[in-house]
Amino acid sequence: MQFIYICGNIYIMKEIMEILNKNGYLAYIVGGYVRDYLLGITSFDVDICTNAPISEIVKMFDGRGKAYPQYYAYHISEGDYEYDITTFRRELRYKKNKPVELKIAKNLKEDLLRRDFTINTFAMDKNGYFIDLLNSKKDLDSKIIKCVGDTEKKFEEDKTRIIRALRFACTLDFELSDEIINFISKKAYILNDVPKEFKRKELDRIFDSAGLDKFLYYVRRFEIQKYFNIDFVRVIHSYNKYGIWAQMNSDLPFSKNELRIINSIRSIISKGNITMDDIKNNSEEVLLNASFILNQVDRLKVLMEISKLHSFIDMDADIDLFFKYVNTNDVVKTYRIVERRIIEGYLNNDMLDIEEFLRNL
Numbered sequence: 137m138q139f140i141y142i143c144g145n146i147y148i149m150k151e152i153m154e155i156l157n158k159n160g161y162l163a164y165i166v167g168g169y170v171r172d173y174l175l176g177i178t179s180f181d182v183d184i185c186t187n188a189p190i191s192e193i194v195k196m197f198d199g200r201g202k203a204y205p206q207y208y209a210y211h212i213s214e215g216d217y218e219y220d221i222t223t224f225r226r227e228l229r230y231k232k233n234k235p236v237e238l239k240i241a242k243n244l245k246e247d248l249l250r251r252d253f254t255i256n257t258f259a260m261d262k263n264g265y266f267i268d269l270l271n272s273k274k275d276l277d278s279k280i281i282k283c284v285g286d287t288e289k290k291f292e293e294d295k296t297r298i299i300r301a302l303r304f305a306c307t308l309d310f311e312l313s314d315e316i317i318n319f320i321s322k323k324a325y326i327l328n329d330v331p332k333e334f335k336r337k338e339l340d341r342i343f344d345s346a347g348l349d350k351f352l353y354y355v356r357r358f359e360i361q362k363y364f365n366i367d368f369v370r371v372i373h374s375y376n377k378y379g380i381w382a383q384m385n386s387d388l389p390f391s392k393n394e395l396r397i398i399n400s401i402r403s404i405i406s407k408g409n410i411t412m413d414d415i416k417n418n419s420e421e422v423l424l425n426a427s428f429i430l431n432q433v434d435r436l437k438v439l440m441e442i443s444k445l446h447s448f449i450d451m452d453a454d455i456d457l458f459f460k461y462v463n464t465n466d467v468v469k470t471y472r473i474v475e476r477r478i479i480e481g482y483l484n485n486d487m488l489d490i491e492e493f494l495r496n497l
Contacts, residue, residue, distance in 0.1 A: 161188035306347030327363035343377035379425030
């Protein structure tokens, strides 16, 4: 065992484990929180497993959270953190990608063996001692996504794990194991059994990460666009996930507000240029996404700055005239000069005269 410092909301985590310990039970932080700590990633989801029966967990934390006896689980939400306390358990049977028959496990190791990937099998106690019962640290150090036990069995019982494997590989910049690659190459079609809502949630997490290029690589390599309910030709990095969705066709579920954002981005990029009217009629999120896709981030900054000017005249010249003759960094300054010359009577408020002035700068 190796000592590591427990980060995050250490007091609540230690308090929960101490309560379990004082009542005669074991308690460990397990899974993703420990993995993220080792990778230097901040995590707000804390899984704590114990040999305490769910009935005892409910007594110890009565009124503090909500119990889910069918899963031997108790959930506490405090501040920015979510805590799930679960009894050691085994999953005997799955239906529709969810465990429908569970049994109490004998010990921590038996509980860890039910988990999806080796990088999610780490544990630590309240004192911060790191526990690696399945010798999985080597996979984390090698940046490999590998199933716990038999790959085919893990994926057949819960098809959502295939998408999770891809998401971890993309967001953590890890590689898939040979076994996972072979399975996806042969049986990607079982992704049709994954609910659209789950696909959308996982894709959002990928699109909001730095792992887009790796995802697009895997999609092309395994030819799995149709299994993700997406279709695209070329995708450019964007401000956030909505910019990515705006470049794809998909029948995955979106709210009305999300569709409004996506369609607004599409409307701007279809024109090939961000205009002053776009500045007036769209949110900053829409504009930022469009600017990334069109490679017009600097242009957007200029347009937004000009839109904030308190102009006294309605200038008879499109803003693109300024971009045509003036360096982008000088557009705002030049716009002010032209406006002042018109107000002072040194320049006619006429497009041809303004263009002539700009041409001779």
